Amino acid sequence: MFGIYLKRELGRRKKAALVIALGLALGIALVITVNSVSAGMTQAQDKVLKSLYGLGTDMTVTKARTAPTSGSSGGPNFKFDAKSSSSSTQSSDRVQTQGGQALKSSLVTKVAGQKGVESAVGALSLNVTKVDGSFTQGKAKSSTSSSGSSGQGGPGGGSSSSGGAPQVQGGGANFNVNSYSVVGVDVAHQGLGPLSTMKVTSGKTFTTAQTGSKVAVVSKSYAKEKKYKVGSTFKISGTKFTVIGIATPDSSESDTDVFVPLKAAQTLGDAKNQVTTIYVKATDSKQISTVKKEITANISGTTVTTSADLASTVSGSLSTASSLATSVGKWLSIAVLAAAFLVAALLTSSAVSRRVREFGTLKALGWPSRNVTRQVVGESIVNGLIGGALGIALGVGAAYAVTAISPKLTAQLGNTGGGGGVGGGPGGGGPGRQASQNTLEIALSAPVSLTTIVLAVGLAVTGGLIAGAMGGWRASRMRPADALRSVS
Structure with missing residues (x-):
């Protein structure tokens, strides 16, 4: 009886049911869209952080660089001699640790032994500035001039001839400056740290036997710039390295140009048994803040940077869009949904008012109030489910449109103060390169999860x-007498 009556009443009031369903559908569609875009923002931010940290990395340990001593700029220093031959070319490499003050390699083991730490690995970030070019020696030329005078110019009077001072003409210098980043990685633990964000697309990666070998893996962009390929060689401070692999970042862009074994990097940077960054993986991702406190308390003088710390430094259109999706979008969804619920309730109440004769008659025939209430609630739930189906279709369609368009968002990465290059991570590039490398471009998607449905x-x-x-x-407050009064 209930089902038959429900079907007949919904069929008789198709327009009213459709209006109620559409109102609910719009609110539900907006909620789905906002939730999906927010999930896409989270994924985009994870990609940005992954490009800095590496797969499985939960935090980094660094030490802020001390201020330069008095009379020292702390920058690279180049000294050249002006050789006599203009054809001679001079070249010099300056290798400096980059990103923060060096830490002892023994701290890696100490960090790994802290409570809640699953594994830890050290890396050494270097900046190499190469200056090469040549001097051109100028030539000294003397000029002479003679003039006659009446004798007032000197005690003897008469004419005099004087020779001009020699002047250097021509000469100068022409030098090129090239700055790039080098990171020394622990070849025995490549799954954690800077190289874990890279995928070797040509050649091969390091083996555990190449701890101190003069081999390198270069980023695809740097290899293209320098026209390197597998087997190419290049020199850093007179040490020849062979390219064994070319790597592409898993996401975003790479802040590192060259990867070499850790021991080789320590030799280049005159940093024996030292690292600049310690990458840490926690045993439980939910206890990262606790592990951070543990490391900070037991290893003084270091700065521990987590993904949450890095996330707070992400700015640009990604941050703006994320803020809109999580704050404005959330409150807009709530407002629209509340309005849809209110409209549905008012329309249902209005429809009940127009059915006074019907419900009054049913009560006169012996229907208890609970049956009348159940009838109205049943019709409303069906309207709600229809609205939900329409809302899911509209919301999924909107999310799919966002994913298909894939709008580009930029993420600008600030520094957390840990002294570790970009946001406390390794590398960060050299002078003149850091600003461009700190801006990453991410394609936005809007995944719809089962939870959202x-x-x-x-x-x-x-x-x-x-x-x-x-x-x-x-409806439950209606009386049979109301039905009789409504009869004309």
Whole structure:
């Protein structure tokens, strides 16, 4: 009886049911869209952080660089001799540790032994500035000039001839400056640290036997710039390295141009048994803040940077869009959803008012108030489910459109103060390169999860229940006499 009556009444009031369903559908569609875009923002931010940290890395340990001593700029220093031959070319490399004050390699073991730490690995970030070019020696030329005078110019009077001072003409210098980043990695633990964000697309990566070998893996962009390929060789401070692999970053861009074994990097940077960054993986990702406190308390003088710390430094359109999606979008969704629920409740209540004769007659025939209420609530829930289905279709369609368009967002990465290059990570590039490398471009997607769909169904049922409760309460208060008074 209930089902038959429900079907007949919904069929008779198609327009009213459709209006209620569409109102709920718009609110539910907006909630799905905002949730999906927010999830896309989170994924985009994870890509940015992954490009800095590496897969499985939860935090880094660094030490802030001390201020330069008095009379020292702390920058690279180049000394050249002006040789006599203009054809001679002079070249000099200056290798400096980059990103923060060097730490003892023994600290890696100490960090790995802290409570809550699963593994730790050290890396050494270097900046290499190469200056090469040549001097051109100028030539000294003397000029002479003679003039006659009446004798007032000197005690003897008469004419005099004087020779001009020699002047250097021509000469100068022409030098090129090239700055690039080098990171020394622990070849025995490549799954954690800077190289874990890279995928070797040509050649091969390091083996555990190449601890101190003069081999290198270069980024694809740097290899293209320098026209390197597998087997190419280049020199750093007179040491020849062979390219064994060319790597592409898993996401975003790479802040590192050249990867070499850690021991080779320590030799280049005159940093024996030293690292600049310690990468840490926690045993439980939910206890990262606790592990951070543990490391900070037991290893003084260091700065521990987590992904949450880095996330707070991300700015640009990614940060702006994320803020809109999580704050403005959330409150807009709540407002629209509340309005949809209210409209559905008012429309249902209004529909009940127009059915006074019907419900009054049913009560006169012996229907208890609970049956009338159940009838109204049942119709409202069906309207809500129809609205939910339409809302899910609209929301998924909107999310798919965002993913198909894939708008580009920029992420500018600030420094957390840990002294570790970009946001406390390694590398960071050299002078003149850091600003461009700190800006990453991310394609936005809007994935729809099963949780979002379940939320949409729950909202549809809730909307139906709210509307049904309001309409049912009004219907339950009707009396058979109301039906008789409505008869003309």
